[in-house]
Amino acid sequence: ATGHDNQCDKFIPSEAAMKFRTLYASLILVAFVGAWFLLHEARVAAQSRGAAAQAPIFEVDPYWPKPLPNHWVLGSTIGLSVDAQDHVWIIHRPATVEDNFKAADFNPPIGVCCKVAPPVLEFDAAGNLVSSWGGPGTGYEWPESNHGITVDSKGNVWIGGNGNTDTQILKFDKKGKFIFQIGKQGTHNGSNDLLNFWRPAKIFEHPAANEVYIADGYGNRRVMVLDRDTGKYKRHWGAYGSKPDDTAVPAYTPAAPPSKHFNTVHCANVSKDGLVYVCDRVNDRVQVFRTDGTFVKEAFFDKNTLRSGSVWDMTFSRDPQQSYIYIANGVDEKISIVRRDTLEVLTSFGDGGRQPGQFFGVHNLDTDSRGNLYATETYTGARVQRFLYKGVGPVTKAVQGVPWPSK
Numbered sequence: 136a137t138g139h140d141n142q143c144d145k146f147i148p149s150e151a152a153m154k155f156r157t158l159y160a161s162l163i164l165v166a167f168v169g170a171w172f173l174l175h176e177a178r179v180a181a182q183s184r185g186a187a188a189q190a191p192i193f194e195v196d197p198y199w200p201k202p203l204p205n206h207w208v209l210g211s212t213i214g215l216s217v218d219a220q221d222h223v224w225i226i227h228r229p230a231t232v233e234d235n236f237k238a239a240d241f242n243p244p245i246g247v248c249c250k251v252a253p254p255v256l257e258f259d260a261a262g263n264l265v266s267s268w269g270g271p272g273t274g275y276e277w278p279e280s281n282h283g284i285t286v287d288s289k290g291n292v293w294i295g296g297n298g299n300t301d302t303q304i305l306k307f308d309k310k311g312k313f314i315f316q317i318g319k320q321g322t323h324n325g326s327n328d329l330l331n332f333w334r335p336a337k338i339f340e341h342p343a344a345n346e347v348y349i350a351d352g353y354g355n356r357r358v359m360v361l362d363r364d365t366g367k368y369k370r371h372w373g374a375y376g377s378k379p380d381d382t383a384v385p386a387y388t389p390a391a392p393p394s395k396h397f398n399t400v401h402c403a404n405v406s407k408d409g410l411v412y413v414c415d416r417v418n419d420r421v422q423v424f425r426t427d428g429t430f431v432k433e434a435f436f437d438k439n440t441l442r443s444g445s446v447w448d449m450t451f452s453r454d455p456q457q458s459y460i461y462i463a464n465g466v467d468e469k470i471s472i473v474r475r476d477t478l479e480v481l482t483s484f485g486d487g488g489r490q491p492g493q494f495f496g497v498h499n500l501d502t503d504s505r506g507n508l509y510a511t512e513t514y515t516g517a518r519v520q521r522f523l524y525k526g527v528g529p530v531t532k533a534v535q536g537v538p539w540p541s542k
Contacts, residue, residue: 187529187530187531188481188529188530189481189527189528189529189530190459190472190481190482190527190528190530191452191459191472191506191524191525191526191527192524192525192526192527192528193484193508193522193523193524193525193538194522194523194525194538194539194540194541195491195492195520195521195522195523195537195538195539195540196491196507196520196521196522196523196540197491197492197540198262199262199520199521200223200258200262200263200264200519200521201261201262201263201264203252203256203264204264205250205252206239206247206248206249206250207249207250207251207252208232208236208237208249208250208251208252208517209225209227209232209252209517209518210227210228210229210230210231210232210251210517211227211228211231211496211513211514211515211516211517212225212226212227212498212511212512212513212516212517212518212519213226213227213228213281213282213283213498213499213511213513214226214227214281214282214283214284214285214294214337214499214511215284215498215499215500215501215509215510215511215519216284216285216286216292216501217286217501217502217503217509218286218290219288219290220259221259221260221503221504221505222257222258222259222260222265222286223257223258223259223260223501223503223509223519223521224255224256224257224258224284224286224292225255225256225258225284225511225519226254226255226256226269226281226283226284226294227252227254227256227281227517228254228280228281229251229252229253229254229270231515231517232251232517233515236249237249237250237251252267253267253268253269253270254268254269254270254281255267255268255269255284255292255294255311257309258519260503262521266309266310268310268311269294269311272313273313274313274316275305275313275316276303276305276316276319276320277305278294278295278296278297278298278301278303278305279296279298279299279300279301279320280296280297280298280301281294281296282295282296282297282301282334282335282336282337282353283295283335283336283337283338283350283499285337285338285339285340285347286309287340287342287347287363288340288342289363290308290309291306291307291308291309291314292306292307292308292309292311293305293306293338293340293347294306294307294338295332295335295336295337295338295349295352296334296335297334297335297336297352297353298334299334300320300321301320301332301333301334301335302318302319302320302321302322302323302331302332302333302334302354303316303317303318303319303320303331303332304316304317304318304332304335304338304349304366306366315366317332317361317366318330318331318332319331323354323355325355325380325381326351326355326356326357326371326373326379326380326381327357327371327378327379327380328355329368329371330368332349332351332352332354332355332359333351333353333354333355334351334352334353334354334355335349335350335351335352335353335355336350336351336352336353336399336400336401336402337349337350337352337401337402337403337448337499338350339402339403339404339405340363341405341426342363344426345362345363345364346360346361346362346363346369347360347361347362347363348360348403348404348405348411349361349403350400350401350402350403350413350414351371351400352399352400352401353399355379355381355400356373356374356379356380356381356396356397356398356400357371357372357373357379357397357400358371358372358373358400358403358411358413358424358428359371360426370427370428371428372424372428373396373397374394374395374396374397374415374422375395375422375430376424376428376429376430377395379396379397380396382396384396384398387417387418387419387441387444389419389438389439389441393418393420393433394418397413397415397418397422398415398416398417398418398444399415399416399417399418399444400413400414400415400416401414401415401416401446401447401448402414402448402449404449404450404451405426406451406457406475407455407457408457409425409426410423410424410425410426410431411423411424411425411426412449412460414446414447414448414449414462415444415446416443416444416445416446416447417443417444418444419435419436419437419438419439419440419444419445419446420433420434420435420436420446421433421434421436421446421449421462421478423478432478434478436462436464436471436473436480437464437466437467437471440464440466440467441466442466443465443466444466445464445466445467446462446463446464447462447463447464447465447497447498447499448462448463448498448499448500449461449462449463449500450500450501450502450508451475451502452475452502452506453502453503453504453505453506453524454506456475457475458474458475458476459472459473459474459475459481460472460473460474460475460478461473461500461502461508462500463497463498463499463500463510464483464497465494465496465497465498465512465513468485468486468487468488468493468494468495468496468497469483469484469485469486469494469497469534470483470484470485470497470500470508470510470522471483472484481530482530482532482533482534482535483533483534483535484522484535484536484537484538485497485536485537485538486536486537488537490537491520491537491539492520492522492537492538492539493537494510494512494516495512495514495515495516496512496513496514496515496516497510497511497512497516498510498511498512498513498516499511502524505524506524507521507522507523507524508521508522508524509521509522510522522538
């Protein structure tokens, strides 16, 4: 396969030999690169297996908030919002306080303890009660069953309700002065009614777009978006971004195909990068959308949870990337810490009970500027708790139990 150049007296390979040598060298190079790549991937995988996942760490603060004045007590504590000053706002249901716990409210009183607190309470970062107000008044229709409170970036307070006649949203200033009402109490025309709600669960502000998102919710099956300043309707959608309807659907069954409908839209939170995370509570899932209602993905959490479902509320971590989501499960009485990019559960904390760090109906979540996490409890849990943020560290337990202080 070689020739001899008589004129130059040099050995010159034939064209076929040169092609063979080039091919041979290429194969050696490919094999070397492939071996290096496989070795590199193996090392990365080994390092990944050896390194524990990272997640935020919390400890319950048993001294927050401070005791209420005036012998006041709370009913089902059904809403939570942290404002720009790190003041914590809650709303509860006065009518749920049992008779044995409100002796001073009888006429005439049958004792001195206790009295039911006003529906809306504001605490400062130290846990002091700084204001309280709420209830029926002139010019608006207070909800039959309070549900959800949101303080927007302008300091205004939004309130909804999930009673059978609650088809309205209310907006007040911080001192309780009425601003406007959207919807007429007791009037609704289903999940495509643009004027009224039906048992709306929660309001979330998206300040960058000057919008609020309504998780509408217990009666309807939709997310509804309004202008924050005027309350004017902008858009709405149902599960998977489709137009919602109110067709009767069977009860949630874990083994069944995913439902094409929402089943108790309990929150609709917008991340900084423009994704909308919807708590589809009784369907045990979170659905993710773009802000125009385009469906992105979904994930299930504690999929075998029945009755009230597993996804009651959520809030984002306070790092710039909002790397984590905290999800409340009021059936299993825990808070799960989830990677926002993958929707993978990293760990959870909490347990059922009455002690600090335990829950009875953990219902709402929010964070302050320092990353501390707050949780309210419905039913007779009837309280708000604070969990102190201790930074990010390795996950050592999938189920942490009660996050009791280390010292």
